[in-house]
Amino acid sequence: MLRLDREVEARLGLELATKRQEHADLDAAINTLSASGIGDATLIQRLKKRKLALKDRIVQIERIILPDIIA
Template sequence: MLPLEKEQEVRLGLELATKRQEHADLDAAIDTLARSGLADATLLQRLKKRKLALKDRIVQLERLLLPDIIA
């Protein structure tokens, strides 16, 4: 894989930070809704699916920014 240009690295780093925050916020929202008992199962399932998609993107960004180093 080719090394990232500095501008790309910064842009991806900002996206990574944003996605991590969204993931944490969504986790808190899911927890709050589940505890309250006010949310229906469909809503919780949609939120969990969105959280999983965010996690997948986070992993993808981390791999781009922190490539595996074979020792």
């Protein structure tokens, strides 16, 4: 099994934390804009698309850092 070196693992861990925070911030922004009625549909759709891309990257990083262990 391939083992990540500590530097790569630390870098990925930092990226993961950053992406999770950005994902949470986008979620809050989308909810606020949707609830207030001031956000236009195009803006909200772009934010949702960015949020989905972040989620995909989060899952990708998690798979690298915490690979499935086959027993």
